[in-house]
Amino acid sequence: MPVKKTKKYTLSVPGVTNNLATIRAFIRRIALKGGFTEDDTEEIELAVDEACTNAMKHAYRFNKEQSIDLEVALDSRKITIQISDRGLGFEADQIKPPDLKKSIMEGKPGGLGIHLMRSLMDEVRFRMNPGKKNTVTLIKYRSQYPS
Amino acid sequence: MNDFNVRVTEKDDISILYVEGFLDAHTVSAFESSILKLVKDKKYKIVVNMQKLEYISSAGLGVFMGFIEEIREQGGDIKLTNLSDKVFRVFELIGFPTLFDILPDEEEAITKFNAI
Secondary structure, three states, rough: OOOOOOOEEEEEOOOHHHHHHHHHHHHHHHHHHHOHHHHHHHHHHHHHHEEEHHHHHHOEEEOOOOOOEEEEEEEEEEEEEEEEEEEOEEEEEEEEOOHHHHHHOOOOOOHHHHHHHHHHHHHEEEOOOOOEEEEEEEEEEEEOOHH | OOOEOOOOOOOOOOEEEEEEEEOOOOOOOHHHHHHHHHHHOOOOOEEEEEEEEEEEEEHHHHHHHHHHHHHHHHHOEEEOOOOOHHHHHHHHHHHHHHEEEEEEEEEHHHHHHHOO
């Protein structure tokens, strides 16, 4: 189905992990409706899950009183997902690709989520304003254009 | 709601975990508890059959990373089998195939454990 102009969708959920399935279903519905392939849709779903998990775990420490806001914009070239929280934020630029061997030796896995986001999406941006608004922006361009 | 279920069976000294459904930050505690129980019971030969696993995020991958060193130090291993293409792709993106024994099926994993 051709998408001629930008369509926008929003979702706001409490920042706890039992909402991850709801978030994935929301993103999946939009991506498929927007003509993304099944493979691309699965990648978008996982990247959004990782961004939301990070916000729930690190920004809010699983505080259900706080919300996570998703804004999705869909146009003919791409899908843009903005995930915002009002939690602690982090220095995204300081996070390097995970050293798996070191993580295994120390029994402390970390940084996998951001690595996955960067691998799955075409663009990943972080804008941190701790306590006010931290936003992760995920962009994926279509591998197939709608006919 | 995306459910997750884990079932454990024993074949001699090998424990086989059948994981099913969606493994994310919400459901990961059930999986982590299963592995932790095996480690506490000193059962270090573990096969994870993922035939019915529909989804995994980094929360699930982190469990493998958190336990593998301790299990290998005790002479055991976690061998992963029956991965769908979708689940394998996530493992591949993280670089797991170089660090974990990923096999086509459960029987092959059991044969490898018994060959030691």
